[in-house]
Amino acid sequence: MKNVLVISTSPRKGGNSESLALEFAKGAEEAGNKVETVFFREKNIGFCKGCLACTKTNRCVIKDDAAELVEKMLAADVIAFATPIYYYEMSGQMKTLLDRGNPMYSADYSFRDIYLLSTAAEDGENVPKRAVNGLEGWIECFPKTHLAGTVFAGGVNAVGDIKGHSALKEAYETGKAIG
Secondary structure: OEEEEEEOOOOOOOOHHHHHHHHHHHHHHHOEEEEEEEHHHHHOOOOOOOOOOOHHHHOOOOOHHHHHHHHHHHOOOHHHHHHEEOOOOHHHHHHHHHHHEEEEHOOOOOOOOOEEEEOOOOOOOOHHHHHHHHHHHOOOOOOEEEEEEEEEEEEEOOOOOOOOHHHHHHHHHHHHHOO
């Protein structure tokens, strides 16, 4: 059994990337893992100030919900990030979270497997490439971890467009394979 943290960074309740997150979580839970899903839209998280105080204290000077998420990330064996693709890149919300994770850089962390679940109005295999590349840059800072998989649903824009999309089954199966 693994401790799986699914982070939906979509600003839209019931959005398409959130649907992928929920299917991934359902599969991981059915495989016997402990799963927690966090909705970034319910959190108050500000931008990194670049002060680097966290490199000395392992804590951010900003008092918001980021510290709680960082603790959850540190304790997770598996982290799945779900994001809409905006202008061929991860959402600003997701990038803000990765930046605010800077206190983890010198901390002992449990996570080994990272997944990216993404959606976009545009379709095609190259659409999520920059988001994957951005996440891999973050992963590179944590030598014991790797990108374990990606799921992409293209051609979805309005809330609910993902209904019936094959990526939902893929997200579920990817989560179910965690064990």
